[in-house]
Amino acid sequence: MKIFIDSSVLIEFESGRRQELLELLSNSNNDLYINSIVLSEYIYRLLVILAEKSPMSVAESGKIGETLNKHETKLLLSRFEYINIPKLAMLQSIDFMKNYNLLPNNALIIATCKIENISVLDSYDSDFTKACLKEGIKLIAKVEDF
16 A cells, blocks of 8 residues: 655654654555655754754754754655655645645645555644545544554
């Protein structure tokens, strides 16, 4: 099964608050995917967790490298397959924003899942609920959903 992993799951894992779902999925025989949006959101928020200050403050202090050196970031990311955002998803995301009141990044994620035939989305973000239901994508937000 193809499962798209949202940045909210990665961030909760890194913060130590909710780790069981990602661990369960990582130990399954399913294909786990992320895209550039998830990567960007994850790294941006990881800087906050590691530095305990805003990413802009970390950048202004010249300590992005030092901050990321505190963490095995590539180890976690190596668990996932990377999928490009299809051109059609960029266009379709506008409709998803209008139809489901989604912000751009979430609309691009749903559009990518639809176009790439990824039928499961793992996310703690409740904004996906309506879109997933209407678009035939199973939303996994807790272990029991899997």
